[in-house]
Amino acid sequence: xxxxxxxxxxxxxxxxxxxxxxxxxxxxxxxxxxxxxxxxxxxxxxxxxxxxxxxxxxxxxxxxxxxxxxxxxxxxxxxxxxxxxxxxxxxxxxxxxxxxxxxxxxxx
Numbered sequence: 453x454x455x456x457x458x459x460x461x462x463x464x465x466x467x468x469x470x471x472x473x474x475x476x477x478x479x480x481x482x483x484x485x486x487x488x489x490x491x492x493x494x495x496x497x498x499x500x501x502x503x504x505x506x507x508x509x510x511x512x513x514x515x516x517x518x519x520x521x522x523x524x525x526x527x528x529x530x531x532x533x534x535x536x537x538x539x540x541x542x543x544x545x546x547x548x549x550x551x552x553x554x555x556x557x558x559x560x
Contacts, residue, residue, distance in 0.1 A: 465484070468484065469484065472484070487506075487508060491508060493508065493509075493554075495507075496508075496554060499555050499556055500554060500555065500556060501547060501549055501550035501553075501554055501555060501556050501557075502549075502556055503547050503548070503549030503550060504547065504549075505547035505549070505550060505554070507554050508547075508554065509546065509547055509550060509552040509553060509554045510544040510545065510546060510547060511525075511544065511545055511547055512542050512543075512544050513525050513528065513529045513542065513543055513544075513545050514529075514541045514542050515529060515533075515538070515541045515542075516541070524548050525545070528543075528545035528546070528548065529543050529545060531545075532544075532545055
């Protein structure tokens with residue numbers, strides 16, 4: 453089976469499918485893997501968190517995140533690092549906006 457990787461951002465899944473399949477022979481099977489299916493979580497709806505987690509509940513943060521030595525991202529990274537040191541500099545931290553619930557907080 454031939455595999456192709458598309459590294460492009462789409463506004464919605466319908467546009468992605470249309471663009472990816474436009475030149476394929478009819479009946480060709482495709483599998484689309486995005487950050488949500490890769491994590492095994494449903495794609496977010498209109499009420500998803502509008503923060504950096506984009507509805508996943510977690511944000512990958514590197515130890516050198518924007519050279520931010522103080523502030524919420526650095527503090528969250530340090531908390532994770534104390535619990536389990538990283539090998540590659542990254543931790544997936546709980547989104548401070550939605551607290552990992554994936555839904556936009558009502559007060560925003």
